Amino acid sequence: MVSFQCARSIRPVILAYTIRIPANLAKTYSTHSPSPTFDKIASNEDDDIGIRGRSRRVDYKLRGKGRNFVDFVRVVAKGGAGGDGCVAFHREKHIAKGPPNGGNGGRGGNVILTVSRDETTLNHVPYLCAAGRGGHGLGAQRHGLSGKNLIIQVPLGTVVREIDPPKSKVQEEAEEENPEEQRKKRWVFYPRYEENSDGKTDFFEEAEKLVDKEEKYLRWRQRDAAPRLHLDLSTPGVDVQIATGGRGGYGNPHFLTTANRSPKFATRGTPGQVHYLELELKTIADAGLVGLPNAGKSTFLSAVSNAHPKIASYPFTTLNPYIGTVDYPDSYQLTVADIPGLIEGAHRNVGLGHSFLRHVERSKVLVYVVDVAAERPWEHFRTLRGELEAYREGLTARPSLVVANKADVTDQAKANLGEFEMRVRETFGEEGEEVVVVPVSAKYRKNIVKVTTLLRQMVEKVKAEEALERAIPEEGEDDYEP
Numbered sequence: 469m470v471s472f473q474c475a476r477s478i479r480p481v482i483l484a485y486t487i488r489i490p491a492n493l494a495k496t497y498s499t500h501s502p503s504p505t506f507d508k509i510a511s512n513e514d515d516d517i518g519i520r521g522r523s524r525r526v527d528y529k530l531r532g533k534g535r536n537f538v539d540f541v542r543v544v545a546k547g548g549a550g551g552d553g554c555v556a557f558h559r560e561k562h563i564a565k566g567p568p569n570g571g572n573g574g575r576g577g578n579v580i581l582t583v584s585r586d587e588t589t590l591n592h593v594p595y596l597c598a599a600g601r602g603g604h605g606l607g608a609q610r611h612g613l614s615g616k617n618l619i620i621q622v623p624l625g626t627v628v629r630e631i632d633p634p635k636s637k638v639q640e641e642a643e644e645e646n647p648e649e650q651r652k653k654r655w656v657f658y659p660r661y662e663e664n665s666d667g668k669t670d671f672f673e674e675a676e677k678l679v680d681k682e683e684k685y686l687r688w689r690q691r692d693a694a695p696r697l698h699l700d701l702s703t704p705g706v707d708v709q710i711a712t713g714g715r716g717g718y719g720n721p722h723f724l725t726t727a728n729r730s731p732k733f734a735t736r737g738t739p740g741q742v743h744y745l746e747l748e749l750k751t752i753a754d755a756g757l758v759g760l761p762n763a764g765k766s767t768f769l770s771a772v773s774n775a776h777p778k779i780a781s782y783p784f785t786t787l788n789p790y791i792g793t794v795d796y797p798d799s800y801q802l803t804v805a806d807i808p809g810l811i812e813g814a815h816r817n818v819g820l821g822h823s824f825l826r827h828v829e830r831s832k833v834l835v836y837v838v839d840v841a842a843e844r845p846w847e848h849f850r851t852l853r854g855e856l857e858a859y860r861e862g863l864t865a866r867p868s869l870v871v872a873n874k875a876d877v878t879d880q881a882k883a884n885l886g887e888f889e890m891r892v893r894e895t896f897g898e899e900g901e902e903v904v905v906v907p908v909s910a911k912y913r914k915n916i917v918k919v920t921t922l923l924r925q926m927v928e929k930v931k932a933e934e935a936l937e938r939a940i941p942e943e944g945e946d947d948y949e950p
C-alpha cells in the first residue's frame with residue numbers, strides 16, 4: 469500500500485482526505501495514464517496555477533462539498549393534522565336559541581411520492597416532509613378546508629424503507645400525559661357545557677361513547693395495514709402515499725340527538741401519520757460498468773451511448789453515476805450506468821468507498837472495464853471482483869462481460885491480452901467458458917459494435933429468463949379450488 473496524500477500539505481483540513489491506492493495501481497497511473505495532477509500534488513513540486521486550480525476542485529469535490537448528487541436520505545414524513553370541529557349556534561333576530569351549526573374540520577394533507585424519470589437525485593428531498601394541516605370548521609356550517617398534499621418527485625429506482633423513530637421521540641411519547649387528560653384533549657367545548665344535561669343522561673358521556681366506538685371501528689379497519697413501509701419505486705408515473713393526513717374533527721351538529729338539542733362540544737382533528745423513512749436511490753440500468761479509476765469507463769460509456777460524462781486522465785473524474793442509453797438501428801434501447809472507480813479496500817472506505825455500487829446492484833449485466841495496457845491487468849480484475857463481493861455476496865455471479873479497454877496501446881496490450889483472457893476465465897471457474905473478453909479501444913471507438921451486440925444479447929437473455937420465472941406459478945399457488 470502506498471499512502472497518497474491527495475492534497476497540498478499546507479492545508480491541514482484536506483489531510484483528512486487521504487486516498488490510499490494500492491502500489492500496483494499507483495504505478496498504473498504513472499505508466500499508462502499519466503496523471504499530472506496526482507503526481508504533482510504528491511511530489512508537491514509544481515506551482516502551475518492551472519494544475520493547482522484543478523486539484524483544488526478535485527479536493528473540494530472529494531470532501532463532498534459542491535456535490536449536488538444525493539442517493540441516500542433519511543426523512544420524516546408527517547401527514548397534516550386534521551382541523552378542529554366548531555361549536556356554534558345559529559343566531560338570528562327573533563330566534564333566541566338557534567340550532568347548532570358548527571362546521572367540521574378539514575382533513576390533513578397527505579405526503580405523496582411521485583416516481584419521475586426527470587429526477588436523477590434525492591438532493592431536493594427535505595428532511596421534514598410535512599403536509600399542510602386541515603382548516604378548522606367555522607360557524608354557519610362552514611367546514612374547514614382540506615390540508616394541502618405534499619407531493620415530492622423522486623427518481624426511478626428509489627427504495628423507501630421505514631426505520632425506527634429516534635429514541636428521544638419514543639421516550640417523549642411514553643412520557644405523555646395520562647390517558648384521561650388525552651381524552652379531554654380530543655374535545656372543543658362551549659362555555660358551560662357541563663350544564664348541558666337533562667338530569668337523567670350525561671350528554672357528554674354519550675358523545676364520548678359514540679366517538680370511542682368510531683375510533684374502535686377505525687382501528688379494526690386498519691388492523692391489516694402493513695406494519696412497515698418497504699417500497700421499491702420502479703414504475704414511472706406512480707404515486708405512493710407515504711403519510712396520511714389526520715381526520716378533521718366533527719362540528720357540534722354531529723352530536724345532535726332528540727334528547728340533546730344544543731350539543732356544546734365538538735371534536736378536535738386527529739394528528740397525521742408520522743413515518744421515519746430512508747430513501748435510497750438504486751439506479752435501474754440494464755448494464756452497469758465497474759472498473760478501477762482511469763480504466764476508461766466514462767470513455768466507454770460515451771462511445772456506446774448518447775451520454776457525455778467527464779473524461780480525464782486523473783483518477784476519480786467521475787463522482788456521480790451517469791446513465792447512458794444505447795440506441796440500436798432497430799430502435800431497441802438499453803441503458804448503461806457508469807459509476808466512480810473502485811479501488812482495493814473500497815469496502816473499508818478507501819478512495820470514494822463502495823456505496824455507489826448501489827447503482828449497479830440492480831443491473832442485469834455487469835460490464836468489467838479493465839485497462840489491459842496496464843501492468844498485470846488480471847490483478848485489477850481480481851481486485852474488482854473482491855470489492856464487488858465485499859459489497860454484496862453473490863454480486864459477481866451476475867452475467868458478466870469483460871471489456872479489455874485501451875487495446876490500442878498496442879505493445880503492452882498485445883502482450884497482456886492472452887494471459888488476461890486466460891486468467892479471467894480461471895477467476896470465473898466453471899462458468900469461465902461462457903465469459904467473453906472483448907478487446908476494445910473506447911477512445912478510438914474500435915470494436916464497440918461487438919460489445920453492444922453482445923450486451924444486447926445478454927440483456928435480452930436475462931429479461932427472457934425473468935419473464936419465464938414470472939410466468940411459471942410457484943408451487944402451491946394454484947391449489948385453490950372453488
Ligand SMILES: Nc1nc2c(ncn2[C@@H]2O[C@H](COP(=O)(O)OP(=O)(O)OP(=O)(O)O)[C@@H](O)[C@H]2O)c(=O)[nH]1
Nearest residue numbers: 761762763764765766767780784785786809910911
Ligand atoms: N489510449 C487509450 N486511452 C483511453 C482509452 N479509453 C480511455 N482512455 C483514457 O483514459 C483516461 C481515463 O478515462 P476515463 O474514461 O475518464 O476513465 P474512468 O474509468 O471513467 O475514470 P474514473 O471516472 O476516474 O473512474 C482518459 O485520459 C482517456 O482518454 C482507450 O481505449 N485508449
Ligand SMILES: [Mg+2]
Nearest residue numbers: 765766785786
Ligand atoms: Mg469516469
